[in-house]
Amino acid sequence: MMGSRAMAWRGATIALLLLAGCKREEHQTRLDPPVAEALDAVAAMPNGISGRPPRAIAVMGEPYRSNAYQLSQGKRLYAWFNCQSCHADGGGASGPALMDGWWRYGPDPVSVFISIRDGRPNGMPSFRDALTTEQIWQLTGYVQSLGATSSTAASPNRNDAMQTRPAENQVPSMATLPSPPTAR
Amino acid sequence: MRRALPVLIALLLAGCGGWQSANDPGGPVARDLQGLFWLFTITCGLVWIAVMGVLAAALLRRPPGTKEERERADRRSVQVVGGAVAGTVLIVAGLTLASYFATRSIASDNPHELVIRLRGYQWWWEVTYADERPDRVIRTANEIHIPVGRPVRFELGSVDVIHSFWVPNLSGKQDMIPGRNNSIVLTADRPGSWRGQCAEFCGLQHAHMALHVVAEPEEDFERWRSAQLAEASAPATEEEEAGKRVLEGKACAACHTVRGTEAAGTLGPDLTHVAGRRYLAAGMLPTTRGAFAAWIADPQSVKPGNNMPMVPLSADELQSVSAYLARLR
């Protein structure tokens, strides 16, 4: 009886400590410069599509995909650096839509990162000189959340602005869009 | 204990004046507020002392003994308490009236106001000097120059969350609320330089969102204003020329404007005359070349959470860009 009670307490403590790895809410405002530099080390495929992500991302627990603060920073950068001028709020204008689940260069984060960092043919500018690597990863994570088929607890919410699209945590956003282009 | 008391008093009185203090007015509004403050403090202090005095007397006295004394004391107490309540009502009404009069005297509708638009960002201040002629509109950040003796109307807005504009030496505060147009009028009646600070919790760096107000005689103000209209000073040395290229080529230009260069970003403070401001980063670092370098090298250590990224620069690039920025008076 005493033994099982003690076991229960021990189990609860362990569970609590595991939960302490709750990285979703952490506000990490500064990356050490070596880490920031390591984030640039993607090994891209020769066609510029997909590749191996930097190890630092896995070590950090993939914050750009699952951390609410990093996603909100990505959302801020999306507005600040005027991505809306070509991509609208994800629905696409002169640039392709980012919300319809169709990715010209593949859906994985490395492709998106390379698109933003190096630019792409037919009009996507390179942001290597305008953004730091960390910021490009924040944008990458955000863009991927735009195209997600399900929201997570870390997804950003609506902005305090005129509403032009459902919030990222209101899914499925794909359902409200016209269907993606068929194979070319 | 006896030796501690003067130290205590000295500590308490230390900095009664000061450059972010309501007790050192630099203008009529702040002076009226200080007068009102002393009226209230003295009145309320006397009331507190009176209440404590009555309490002490109540504790020390001998209570009535016989039944008649008790009944007489009861009756008298009713009268005294009634009188005290009446006194309270009078004092409270008087203080309310004093407050109303102060509000009236603070309000101003002088038509010769200088109009400055102040927009709060997380965590800096965008200052725009309005003018009917669009080519005379000045945009700067974090430091405000005003002429002595002329009322200045600040039109307050916010880009993100609620901030609050507060320069205690000159006036009370007014919130900057997104979606609302607030304004506040103040006047400096002597030259001086005062510090203000955001007074509404606005996030991670609310503690470091300060601004400076510099009041100068009219001619000096106009001279400053004309100087602000000019484009950025041209680089004088090769190092500064290299710094200018770094500024235009690296991420700096994406967020900052330096008129006269290719940097035309509008996300961060205008840097055209940044070296002419006394402080960097909204009141955090005194403006020196070294401060530029320290700020640019690692803004997240100086002001963790602020929106300026840590742009990787080589040592030479850092040297040259800080030299160039130090030239931008």
Add this chain to the structure above:
Amino acid sequence: MSAASGDNDLRDIAVAPDALEARLAHTWRTPGGLRGFFTTVDHKLIARRYIITAFAFLLLGGVLAMLMRLQLARPEARVIGPDFYNQVFTTHGTTMMFLFAVPVMEAVGAYLVPLMVGTRNLAFPRLNAYSYWVYLAGGLLLWGAFVLDIGPDIGWFAYVPLSGPQYAPGKRADIWAQMITFTEIAALAVAVEIVVTVFKQRAPGMSLDRVPLFVWSMLVTAFVVILAMPAVVIASSALILDRLVGTHFFNPAEGGDALLWQHLFWFFGHPEVYIIFIPAVGMVSSILPTFVRRPIFGYLALVLALVGTGLLAFGLWVHHMFTTGLPRVGESFFTASSMAIAVPSGIQIFCWLATIWMGRPVYRTPFLFILAFIATFVLGGLTGVMVASVPLDSQVHDTYFVVAHFHYVLVGGAVFPLLAAITYWFPKMTGRMMSERAGRWTVGLLFAGFNLTFFPMHILGLQGMPRRIYTYQADLPWGGMNLFVSLCSLMLAAGFLLFFVDAFRSARGGKPAGDNPWGAATLEWATSSPPPAYNFAHIPVVSSANPLWDNQGALPVASGLSVNRRELLITSMAEARPEVRETSSQNSIWPFLAAVTTTILLIWSIFSPWGVVWGSIPVAVTLIGWFWPRGMPEDDA
């Protein structure tokens, strides 16, 4: 629940006197062990639990305060960073306001009100049990989040847009908003119970003008809770809706208003501080007569002042918004009303002074706390008069001046009376006295420590130090005084620690107290210390406002209540004439289960709006179990 066999309505007149207490004890008992722990509906046990939990939160909130003082002691200190500091001060304020101050006042009321009005239990005892578990869940939610570094960081009043969907990423603000719902449910439940108990369960003969002042204060507080809490529930629900579902209550670009939050919150927030303060002055009015050995002076004036304070409290809220740019005429009205509330507070202070003037003081610890309260609260109230003025407030709003003001009125005006009340009623609750010597040291340390810590903050505010800053720069003249304040806060902490230590030690080994160790006048002292589960063997009959003083010797009692069924007496509202016998509920597990399902619903809804839909099914199941008819006489009527 017992089968109808033989006498299921055995009255107390039919039982021999020496067997009466044993039978009542059996009927009203709480079983031991875990079963009793989760099923009790005894108001005394639940209220004691509430008080202990609330004081645990006080301790936790105090630790956070010491952490803040450590960080602020030196300029540009790096003890804790801005993100953690924001969580610390948010959790400190939220804990103190929602998890300590309101619950502890309601809990002291829940313990004392039935005893003071001469009844056997609160109205709706299972609701009382439910409210404790919901309160505990809310507190654990907040502190669990804080411990995991995901605590809210938006300030205890969470202004939008900073707490809105764009600027507060993640779930931190949602945790805060939902915790509000937990504590509101708990507070509303206790408030309803108190209103009904005070109106309908008083001892025969306890007409409204004989009701103890503490009971009056709890009645007024309960009404203020009922009318004010819904505003914050609306506000927090609107915030969660904005954040979770994408509504636009507070989005100016789509027709919402950032100021709407402030109005909704402060319409609750100002009455909230009176919810904390009014029970405290009721405690003072009930304790003071015992220590000056004469009845309170000005009973009617004090009752009217309590009611007046409660009413006026709803007309002040805009004084928290004086710098938001509202029209001047409107703001001026609130200056007048904020100053006007000084009048009923003043009435109470003058009546107390008159009571002391005509009495013979007995300098025991509760009385010393009351003296400390008068000195501190009057100062805080006077700085309140200062910040009520719009122009003055424009200088001191959101600075350390206001921090000083509200700590003076909350610590001076509520915590000191609370500690007086705990010391005073500790013998009743535990049967043992607290140490008089430790009590005097506690009063001294707290009074000196508090004033030395918080008085300099007035000066800091006037010198320009804003609130909620995690540090300040060295070239500002605040460093010396901040260091002084931080050092003096150790004295304040020492006072609280001494109080806790004394309470613990006295609960185990203090001097045994009799029924009425202080020689007091009200009904709770007419039963043993601690009271038996059934409070009174017979319901007393009251013929004056100070029954134990005016009926030296035996109190007349009412008889005829059942002994093998839990029963109490319902009386009329104004004159307290007996009306009916009412069954009081048995121990039950359903309140605990309903609290568990409520917790699941509320926490689920932080993460998904479907939590409200699917989570309401288990809640409905537990409510059905709770309300299932139990064969009580009322069910057959």
